[in-house]
Amino acid sequence: MRIPLLLGITFASLPLVLQAGPWCYDSQGPKCGPSHWKEIMPTCGGENQSPINIDRWKAQWDKDLDEILFEGYDQAPPGRWRLLNDGHTVVLNLDGASAAEQINITRGGLHDTYRALQFHFHWGDLNRNGSEHTFDGIQYPMELHIVHINAKYKTLSEAKGHPNGLAVLGFLCKVSDADNTNYNTIVAGLKNISQADSYVELASTFSLSNLLPDMALLSKYYRYKGSLTTPTCDEVVTWTVFEEPIPLSKSQINAFIKTLYFKKLDTTSRMINNFRPVQPLRSRKVFASRDATISCCSPLAPSFFVPLFLYVLAGLFSGPS
Numbered sequence: 466m467r468i469p470l471l472l473g474i475t476f477a478s479l480p481l482v483l484q485a486g487p488w489c490y491d492s493q494g495p496k497c498g499p500s501h502w503k504e505i506m507p508t509c510g511g512e513n514q515s516p517i518n519i520d521r522w523k524a525q526w527d528k529d530l531d532e533i534l535f536e537g538y539d540q541a542p543p544g545r546w547r548l549l550n551d552g553h554t555v556v557l558n559l560d561g562a563s564a565a566e567q568i569n570i571t572r573g574g575l576h577d578t579y580r581a582l583q584f585h586f587h588w589g590d591l592n593r594n595g596s597e598h599t600f601d602g603i604q605y606p607m608e609l610h611i612v613h614i615n616a617k618y619k620t621l622s623e624a625k626g627h628p629n630g631l632a633v634l635g636f637l638c639k640v641s642d643a644d645n646t647n648y649n650t651i652v653a654g655l656k657n658i659s660q661a662d663s664y665v666e667l668a669s670t671f672s673l674s675n676l677l678p679d680m681a682l683l684s685k686y687y688r689y690k691g692s693l694t695t696p697t698c699d700e701v702v703t704w705t706v707f708e709e710p711i712p713l714s715k716s717q718i719n720a721f722i723k724t725l726y727f728k729k730l731d732t733t734s735r736m737i738n739n740f741r742p743v744q745p746l747r748s749r750k751v752f753a754s755r756d757a758t759i760s761c762c763s764p765l766a767p768s769f770f771v772p773l774f775l776y777v778l779a780g781l782f783s784g785p786s
């Protein structure tokens with residue numbers, strides 16, 4: 466009896482190892498949290514993982530990082546949007562909407578067009594910030610990710626097979642005194658999706674740019690090559706993290722923290738601290754867009770100091786006359 470039983474266990478556990486398996490955040494249980502993801506999925510222990518700390522003293526200015534062209538970001542697509550509690554986060558799938566082909570990004574040092582697939586959030590708890598990326602070691606209260614797929618690829622699994630498969634836009638959130646009314650639809654929908662696997666049809670769609678900081682400030686960003694921040698942690702993501710944070714009021718941030726649960730029919734596991742800690746940068750570099758702030762060499766340098774230098778030089782050569 467013993468041997469067949471053992472065999473049964475071995476075979477039964479095999480598929481768990483081969484597929485992504487159950488993963489969680491430390492707030493759900495220490496045994497399946499981020500430090501264990503690489504046991505479930507070896508990619509998560511890779512060399513080019515996300516998120517990272519963006520050290521603005523070390524970021525390298527890259528003049529090819531010009532303004533990103535946001536297409537379809539300024540229009541509310543027709544139809545309905547479904548806000549889902551997927552057991553890890555709150556996600557809104559843009560794919561499948563009739564407008565899926567119409568929301569995309571290009572330029573900004575991206576060599577292809579990337580179509581928007583979905584957006585979701587990461588947050589902390591009542592006493593701690595919960596962004597995934599950090600700026601100079603500072604973690605922000607929340608982070609919005611808008612996931613895009615390279616338009617060359619048809620499916621997410623195809624894109625995951627190519628280093629240029631995905632582009633994710635990351636926006637940190639800061640606390641503002643007033644509510645950000647552009648988030649009212651999402652925040653109001655949270656109470657309908659407190660349980661895992663529940664969803665709500667939002668009353669209306671809206672333009673994605675409403676969720677973002679002033680578009681004029683989006684030319685300030687940081688760029689690096691990394692991964693998905695949840696298993697399967699595929700290293701196929703071109704990351705863009707914007708310098709300008711999204712303002713959300715304390716009560717809007719607290720709505721995420723207080724309303725949602727990780728599990729179905731289990732109101733003991735609040736969905737909190739659903740962020741992965743920062744990963745080592747290793748040999749990678751972080752690049753700063755033309756307009757972004759880098760602490761070492763002001764982007765003013767070429768435009769201001771070079772003419773000044775030429776002016777001084779011209780003065781020297783013209784000599785006393």
Ligand SMILES: *[C@@H]1O[C@H](CO)[C@@H](O)[C@H](O)[C@H]1NC(C)=O
Nearest residue numbers: 536537566567568569578616
């Ligand atoms: C990107 O979006 C624009 C406007 O929304 C659309 O006309 C264009 O076809 C899209 N491009 C791709 C490659 O999906």
Ligand SMILES: *[C@@H]1O[C@H](CO)[C@@H](O)[C@H](O)[C@H]1NC(C)=O
Nearest residue numbers: 594603604605606638639640
């Ligand atoms: C939390 O985020 C705010 C920005 O809204 C920042 O000022 C503060 O320093 C952060 N706190 C910690 C402990 O990192």
Ligand SMILES: *[C@@H]1O[C@H](CO)[C@@H](O)[C@H](O)[C@H]1NC(C)=O
Nearest residue numbers: 654656657664665666667668
């Ligand atoms: C969301 O929940 C509220 C009650 O909390 C209910 O009145 C409303 O009909 C629900 N909306 C949807 C779309 O299910």
Ligand SMILES: [Zn+2]
Nearest residue numbers: 585587610694
């Ligand atoms: Zn994310």
